[in-house]
Amino acid sequence: MTALAIEQQALLDALFTRHLVTQSDVAINLIAVHAYYTGARGLKAYKNNGFSLAERTLLAAYPVMAQLLGEDSFALLARDFWLAHPPVRGDLAHWGAALGDFVQHNALLADEPYLGDVARVEWALHRAVSAADRDAQPATFALLSTVEPDALTLQLASGVFVLTSAYPVASIVTAHLNNSPTLEEVGRKLRAVEAECVVVWRQGFKPQVAPCTAAQAAFMQALQSGASLLSALERADEFDFNQWLPAAVQNGLVLGARPIDPISTDI
């Protein structure tokens, strides 16, 4: 290891090693060998900038989590997450994917077991914002009447994410983002521990989130895995395709149909 690599690792350790949060003197000692001036105050400036950046970045991706936890708790969560799961890329838009698992396994949040799924939905919304652009291809729906359903599939929108949750996660998210349903209704569903499925997608440039049925979730998950229309339908019990499709097209959730690649996986 070169001298430069040792110096850089010492500074990064000082900024990210968890126990240094409460033992800042240790952090200073770590780089004192290499740094001569403003060591203590300068190191604090870098650390504080990291924590501030973590909070701002997560707030942009997780506005519902921030509302649910409150400002102070969310700031603490961001700080803990920054240290536990530091960024590995130079684009912070990619940092934060693990927050769902992180809160789910956080003992301090054990009384709010739905938070993990809320975070997963919010991350999907965040990523949908920057997903690849896809245009609707309405003319391709003619394939539905000319091609056998085991030889075609549906083209879903950009950024589609489907989650089956044991909690009313769709209601929690939409109540905070779209004021529907009411928070009173969400509270009732939480007390009853109502399970919900949710779908995230991008309509044009706008990320969307909506509840869906278990059958719709199974159908879309099958399509995402590369299944043919026939196979996806077989995996979705009590699913009225003819009723679902027009609304899905109108909402931009389904963009078109396409012949399935004969060698694609259709399990």
Add this chain to the structure above:
Amino acid sequence: MFCADPDLPRADLTQVGIGWRHPHYGELLATRPDLAFLEVHSENFFAEGGAALEVLRQGRAQYPVSLHGVGLSLGSAVGVDEWHLDQLQRLVAQIEPVRVSDHACFARGHIHTPGGLQPVHASDLLPVPFSSEALDVMCANVQRVQDRLKRPISVENLSAYIAWQSSNMGEPEFLASLAHRTGCGLLVDVNNIYVNALNDRLQGVAGDPVQRCKDWLDAIPAAAVTEMHLAGHADCGDIVIDDHGSRVCDPVWSVYRHAVSRFGAVPTLIEWDTDVPALDVLLGEAAKARQFCSEVLA
């Protein structure tokens, strides 16, 4: 607000631009103020698609765009992230920027964890020692980026809050050598020089900060300077932070005038990233830079 004549060749305008941030996306496209270029942070447009990228395309249709990065980590001993380079290359191909730049810093490396070494990107502009070894590393990294992009990049001096004992040359010498060996340009952040001078004074370094900044500029090879940055900073009492959250202060304007006299009318950027004000405030700062530039070069 003055609107640019669409038929006026922008190359004829004094080369002053502003950092184009989210609060001004719509207003700037609608009003098309008189600016020589727009600067954006490259990483904010690494997405495969979406509204932000579309807005940047629209901005590019109206203005030259300078892609300024904060994440290449040109000074990292572990090198430049191939993934990052891929994203930047794609963006450069799409936007065809007037300039591409990043910082003379590091952010990538490894940290110790109970499970062993873990890769990390600190998402900050961490200083490197001004040493021969760090210079070799940065030259190799800059060369790799330039080879990939097939164009020279510009490298910016930092405001740094720690310094390294292993430094064995001054910052201007380090940057001049970097430019000489790689052919890269130098992006001179005037505010960063002043922030460092103020922090030096807090540490007991003697000398007038403004004069020390001018001395710093005098040690930079003028021909290598491709862009200058101006911004505000925050004086916290025990440390001065380059927060890009206020107007350019008078001493920095004074240093800027000296820089213009040294380097000529190189493109100048007004940066404002914290508590971004109304667009007119940025345009006012840009007009001031243009005025100073004209006065010095008259």
